[in-house]
Amino acid sequence: MTATDTHRAIDAVWRIESARIIAGLTRIVRDVGLAEELAQDALVAALEQWPESGIPDNPGAWLMATAKHRAIDNFRRNKLLERKHEELGRELKTQQEAAVADFEIAQDDDIGDDLLRLVFISSHPVLSTEGRVALTLRLLGGLTTDEIARAFLVPEPTVAQRIVRAKRTLSEASVPFEVPRGPDLSARLSSVLEVIYLVFNEGYSATSGDDWMRPALCEDALRLGRILAGLAPNEPEVHGLVALMEIQASRARARTGPSGEPILLLDQDRARWDQLLIHRGLAALERTEQLGGASGAYALQAAIAACHARARTAAETDWRRIASLYDALAELTPSPIVELNRAVAYAMALGPAAGLELVDALASEPSLKSYHLLPSVRGDFLFKLGRFAEAEAEFERAASLTRNGRERQLLLDRARACAGGLSQP
Amino acid sequence: MRFMMIVKSSESSGRPPQALMDAIDKLGQEANKAGTRVASGALAPTAVSTRIRLSRGQLTKIDGPFTEAKEVIGGYAIFDLKSREEAIEGAQRFMELHKKYWPGWEGETEIRQIFGPEEFARACE
Numbered sequence: 001m002t003a004t005d006t007h008r009a010i011d012a013v014w015r016i017e018s019a020r021i022i023a024g025l026t027r028i029v030r031d032v033g034l035a036e037e038l039a040q041d042a043l044v045a046a047l048e049q050w051p052e053s054g055i056p057d058n059p060g061a062w063l064m065a066t067a068k069h070r071a072i073d074n075f076r077r078n079k080l081l082e083r084k085h086e087e088l089g090r091e092l093k094t095q096q097e098a099a100v101a102d103f104e105i106a107q108d109d110d111i112g113d114d115l116l117r118l119v120f121i122s123s124h125p126v127l128s129t130e131g132r133v134a135l136t137l138r139l140l141g142g143l144t145t146d147e148i149a150r151a152f153l154v155p156e157p158t159v160a161q162r163i164v165r166a167k168r169t170l171s172e173a174s175v176p177f178e179v180p181r182g183p184d185l186s187a188r189l190s191s192v193l194e195v196i197y198l199v200f201n202e203g204y205s206a207t208s209g210d211d212w213m214r215p216a217l218c219e220d221a222l223r224l225g226r227i228l229a230g231l232a233p234n235e236p237e238v239h240g241l242v243a244l245m246e247i248q249a250s251r252a253r254a255r256t257g258p259s260g261e262p263i264l265l266l267d268q269d270r271a272r273w274d275q276l277l278i279h280r281g282l283a284a285l286e287r288t289e290q291l292g293g294a295s296g297a298y299a300l301q302a303a304i305a306a307c308h309a310r311a312r313t314a315a316e317t318d319w320r321r322i323a324s325l326y327d328a329l330a331e332l333t334p335s336p337i338v339e340l341n342r343a344v345a346y347a348m349a350l351g352p353a354a355g356l357e358l359v360d361a362l363a364s365e366p367s368l369k370s371y372h373l374l375p376s377v378r379g380d381f382l383f384k385l386g387r388f389a390e391a392e393a394e395f396e397r398a399a400s401l402t403r404n405g406r407e408r409q410l411l412l413d414r415a416r417a418c419a420g421g422l423s424q425p
Numbered sequence: 426m427r428f429m430m431i432v433k434s435s436e437s438s439g440r441p442p443q444a445l446m447d448a449i450d451k452l453g454q455e456a457n458k459a460g461t462r463v464a465s466g467a468l469a470p471t472a473v474s475t476r477i478r479l480s481r482g483q484l485t486k487i488d489g490p491f492t493e494a495k496e497v498i499g500g501y502a503i504f505d506l507k508s509r510e511e512a513i514e515g516a517q518r519f520m521e522l523h524k525k526y527w528p529g530w531e532g533e534t535e536i537r538q539i540f541g542p543e544e545f546a547r548a549c550e
Binding site: 008009012013016057059112216219222223225227229230274276280 | 457
């Protein structure tokens with residue numbers, strides 16, 4: 001094995017093991033920042049020693065043992081300091097002794113619990129959203145600062161700064177390393193899910209010219225979601241989010257044409273959908289439903305995505321079911337965007353007049369004032385109703401609002417088609 | 426990146442020891458928990474398999490059993506991973522278990538990347 005091979009193998013081991021090692025160490029030292037430093041020290045030791053000694057049989061255990069030794073050294077050093085500064089007091093000392101004892105009894109069985117604690121602490125509400133995202137990707141996704149920076153199109157020092165600040169905030173706020181219980185749990189869990197879905201959407205919004213790290217965020221988010229589903233198997237919304245991401249990711253390859261142009265859902269070549277991911281998504285959705293979580297926000301969106309996934313052709317789509325799912329979603333998480341989607345579903349299920357009625361109710365919505373899809377959707381309904389002059393005006397308005405050149409052309413073409421419709425007897 | 430791990434060995438190896446099955450199960454659970462294993466399966470013996478062969482413009486259907494091949498595919502698993510190295514590391518762990526729990530067993534795990542349309546297009550260029 002050449003040195004480069006060894007380094008690449010170490011990278012792979014790190015990717016597999018780092019989250020578990022950091023989680024286990026945090027439990028011992030009670031500080032995420034310190035735990036990560038210790039784990040990094042162990043990685044450096046591996047990079048120094050393995051090219052000479054070869055990769056050990058159980059590389060994960062080697063890294064963990066090395067990091068734990070450093071942790072003990074660290075305690076000893078602190079204890080010496082402590083003797084010198086007795087004002088630090090008895091309390092701290094007992095805490096550290098308890099932590100050393102903890103280390104002795106920390107067993108493999110606890111790894112799952114430690115990981116779950118790490119998930120929760122990385123998405124702690126005391127942190128900024130950006131801090132949560134960076135820390136989660138760094139500690140649980142095993143991404144480097146540079147990779148996170150490239151994925152989010154920000155300079156590397158910015159990400160490094162976010163991570164440093166997040167660790168400091170956790171330390172200063174003495175956030176306990178624990179899985180929240182009782183009424184806290186659902187709020188804390190939704191913070192975790194929000195971070196994962198944000199990462200996913202960032203990857204999903206990548207366009208063809210972007211660095212490959214951007215679309216790879218979808219895979220990172222999926223992986224995080226699947227890990228969480230394994231750690232918290234009885235939480236319905238976790239499976240709901242996983243279902244939603246699996247099904248959305250299944251369409252990744254069908255979403256763009258050969259020259260990078262976006263292809264809308266109903267126009268996609270369904271043979272390009274990833275059936276393995278659809279299968280997994282439907283299974284996760286079923287699990288959500290079994291756990292009684294069918295009415296959760298992610299579960300509802302996943303159920304809508306599933307309606308499309310189950311239809312072999314666009315014409316076979318169960319629009320009535322989609323419309324009723326949007327009814328439930330609009331009630332649970334009302335927003336103008338959900339309402340617009342609901343209008344489209346109603347138009348498909350019951351005809352353009354039903355859709356138009358819902359869209360007209362959105363006319364005075366300030367947040368949609370310069371959103372091109374509102375006039376575009378309204379134009380489509382009007383066109384289908386034969387009200388060509390009104391449709392033409394809507395398509396022109398939509399064309400003037402979109403920033404995407406290809407889309408503008410498409411809308412202007414539709415406006416022209418309305419003029420054609422007008423001239424017909 | 427998606428990979429298929431294909432496990433090959435002689436069909437006359439006999440039943441794997443329970444300790445190996447348990448260890449493989451544990452490794453698989455870990456992979457599920459890590460969110461990397463997306464599918465897996467064991468294959469029925471070739472004695473009950475069927476081959477449809479095209480040769481010289483003729484289709485022929487051949488039912489097993491076949492003359493014993495040195496190595497046949499016994500199982501597979503599909504993983505979503507970051508890199509080829511991660512796949513190699515995983516396959517090595519899988520084979521280490523065989524070394525530990527099934528002395529004398531011989532076989533191999535082949536790591537094949539599964540092409541999506543993009544990789545396929547690139548390979549055809």
